[in-house]
Amino acid sequence: MVRLPQLLALAVLAIGGPASPRQPGTPPLEIHFLDVGQADAILIKVGARAVLVDAGRADDIVQVLREFQVDSLEAAIASHNHDDHIGGMNAVIADFPIKRYLANGRPAENGASRDVEEWAARTGLARPPPPWDPIVLDDVRISVFPSPLVDATENNSSLGVLVERGSFRALLTGDSEVPLLNAWLATGIIPRVTVLKAAHHGARDAVTPGWINRTRPELVVISVGAGNPYGHPDPMALRYYQTGQRRVYRTDLAGTVTITVDDRGRYRVSTSGPTPR
Numbered sequence: 472m473v474r475l476p477q478l479l480a481l482a483v484l485a486i487g488g489p490a491s492p493r494q495p496g497t498p499p500l501e502i503h504f505l506d507v508g509q510a511d512a513i514l515i516k517v518g519a520r521a522v523l524v525d526a527g528r529a530d531d532i533v534q535v536l537r538e539f540q541v542d543s544l545e546a547a548i549a550s551h552n553h554d555d556h557i558g559g560m561n562a563v564i565a566d567f568p569i570k571r572y573l574a575n576g577r578p579a580e581n582g583a584s585r586d587v588e589e590w591a592a593r594t595g596l597a598r599p600p601p602p603w604d605p606i607v608l609d610d611v612r613i614s615v616f617p618s619p620l621v622d623a624t625e626n627n628s629s630l631g632v633l634v635e636r637g638s639f640r641a642l643l644t645g646d647s648e649v650p651l652l653n654a655w656l657a658t659g660i661i662p663r664v665t666v667l668k669a670a671h672h673g674a675r676d677a678v679t680p681g682w683i684n685r686t687r688p689e690l691v692v693i694s695v696g697a698g699n700p701y702g703h704p705d706p707m708a709l710r711y712y713q714t715g716q717r718r719v720y721r722t723d724l725a726g727t728v729t730i731t732v733d734d735r736g737r738y739r740v741s742t743s744g745p746t747p748r
């Protein structure tokens with residue numbers, strides 16, 4: 472069920488105001504799909520400023536962030552509260568100053584979310600409720616929007632994150648499945664994008680032809696662990712993502728996948744591993 476007032480809020484969020492004008496010498500936007508096994512952790516950086524979307528499964532995410540010269544976070548965003556997305560979040564909250572923590576607001580139902588609650592309370596972490604103003608880093612704009620579904624599963628309560636710089640757009644939707652993808656499509660806020668993170672680690676229940684037709688990504692990144700017991704990514708889902716010779720990068724094959732976007736919205740892809748796709 473979709474709540475109309477929330478839809479209106481989402482529509483306003485989608486229109487929003489402009490990001491700051493482009494300045495000469497603006498640092499590149501880097502989106503790192505970190506290789507954290509069967510889990511999600513996406514680090515977004517503009518110069519020294521950073522935003523983290525999900526924190527992998529374990530505390531060693533802290534060391535990974537330090538290797539990327541992270542010393543604080545403009546925001547930490549939890550797409551949803553499963554272990555493979557917030558398992559390392561308590562360590563991140565404990566070790567880094569964080570301006571705000573954005574989450575789906577569901578009650579703590581597992582050890583990882585109780586740990587986050589404990590550390591958020593201990594550190595006085597700001598946890599504003601939605602709707603959220605976009606996070607603006609120079610001319611990069613990061614919009615975070617909640618699930619429009621009521622009483623949905625944890626996966627279908629995932630937050631959406633849209634990263635924009637000029638004509639470049641990257642869309643992250645946590646472990647959203649078909650009901651949530653369809654609900655977002657119905658709101659009209661989902662644009663054509665440059666980069667799409669495959670939802671739910673490339674599962675069959677997390678992509679439809681309609682989702683691909685609307686987002687029409689040039690490139691898809693699947694955050695997935697080698698030999699995972701779920702069979703992710705699903706062969707049929709892979710066929711959807713690969714239509715039209717679209718490039719698909721998998722963290723189990725390519726390691727960390729980095730998208731670097733210049734101040735004109737032009738991008739290039741690099742990987743930490745030897746296999747580009």
Ligand SMILES: [Zn+2]
Nearest residue numbers: 553555646671
């Ligand atoms: Zn997951």
